[in-house]
Amino acid sequence: MLKINNMEAGYGKIMIVRDLDLVIESKEIVSIIGRNGIGKSTLVKSIIGLVPINKGELIYNSKAVTNKKAHERAWEGMGYVPQGHQVFPMLTVEENLRMGKLINKKSGNLDFEIIYNYFPKLFERRKQKAGTLSGGEQAALSLGRALVGNPELLILDEPTEGIQPNLVQEIGEIIKQINKDLGITVLLVEQHIGLIQAISQRCYAMDKGKIAQEIQGDDIKNYDLLKEYLAV
Numbered sequence: 001m002l003k004i005n006n007m008e009a010g011y012g013k014i015m016i017v018r019d020l021d022l023v024i025e026s027k028e029i030v031s032i033i034g035r036n037g038i039g040k041s042t043l044v045k046s047i048i049g050l051v052p053i054n055k056g057e058l059i060y061n062s063k064a065v066t067n068k069k070a071h072e073r074a075w076e077g078m079g080y081v082p083q084g085h086q087v088f089p090m091l092t093v094e095e096n097l098r099m100g101k102l103i104n105k106k107s108g109n110l111d112f113e114i115i116y117n118y119f120p121k122l123f124e125r126r127k128q129k130a131g132t133l134s135g136g137e138q139a140a141l142s143l144g145r146a147l148v149g150n151p152e153l154l155i156l157d158e159p160t161e162g163i164q165p166n167l168v169q170e171i172g173e174i175i176k177q178i179n180k181d182l183g184i185t186v187l188l189v190e191q192h193i194g195l196i197q198a199i200s201q202r203c204y205a206m207d208k209g210k211i212a213q214e215i216q217g218d219d220i221k222n223y224d225l226l227k228e229y230l231a232v
């Protein structure tokens with residue numbers, strides 16, 4: 001579904017991601033791990049078109065999208081859950097979900113009912129301003145807003161950041177469920193080792209802007225190996 005060849009991306013003249021290769025097959029759940037500031041968000045932003053790709057190639061569904069704009073990539077089925085959730089604070093829960101419906105032109109939209117089934121709290125709070133929700137509820141709303149666009153590839157940047165430990169597992173279960181029920185491919189940037197181990201089929205460890213190691217099979221259960229790429 002997604003193939004990155006020898007990619008370089010960054011800000012102005014400063015390249016953060018360098019010589020990066022990565023492959024994601026359809027219906028996989030793949031995680032990206034790495035220390036703070038190593039370039040994980042820059043990588044996912046370059047995939048969705050928010051950071052320009054300076055060199056290399058980004059292939060999505062067998063087509064080069066390297067030079068396509070962010071909204072065109074969204075229309076093609078890329079969904080994004082940004083770091084820090086970034087809900088629209090002055091809009092209600094339902095209005096936030098409606099914003100998500102504007103995104104994916106290719107495969108139609110999902111009904112709010114499906115989202116509310118995954119997140120019953122969002123239904124209860126559908127008339128409430130998003131800025132007044134708890135961190136966990138904002139994480140759910142950000143995920144729901146991306147889902148209503150019916151993405152084929154869902155890219156999540158640290159969806160569990162700043163939320164209570166008991167909700168981390170719940171978010172993980174829902175990600176696994178949507179992958180299974182809706183056939184959505186998932187690329188997850190995450191620092192929470194338990195969550196990575198619980199839901200990922202493969203994992204790419206980043207170091208100095210490159211992929212340092214691909215971790216798969218039983219190695220994903222190796223806590224010390226994952227920790228090596230996350231420890232400061």
Ligand SMILES: Nc1ncnc2c1ncn2[C@@H]1O[C@H](COP(=O)(O)OP(=O)(O)OP(=O)(O)O)[C@@H](O)[C@H]1O
Pocket residue numbers: 011016034035036037038039040041042043083
């Ligand atoms: N808009 C920007 N302009 C210039 N430099 C930036 C910009 N955004 C990020 N950077 C720099 O790029 C580097 C990588 O940042 P990035 O956010 O991609 O890392 P990260 O691995 O996602 O970190 P974290 O885990 O803390 O979110 C950092 O040195 C950061 O300061």
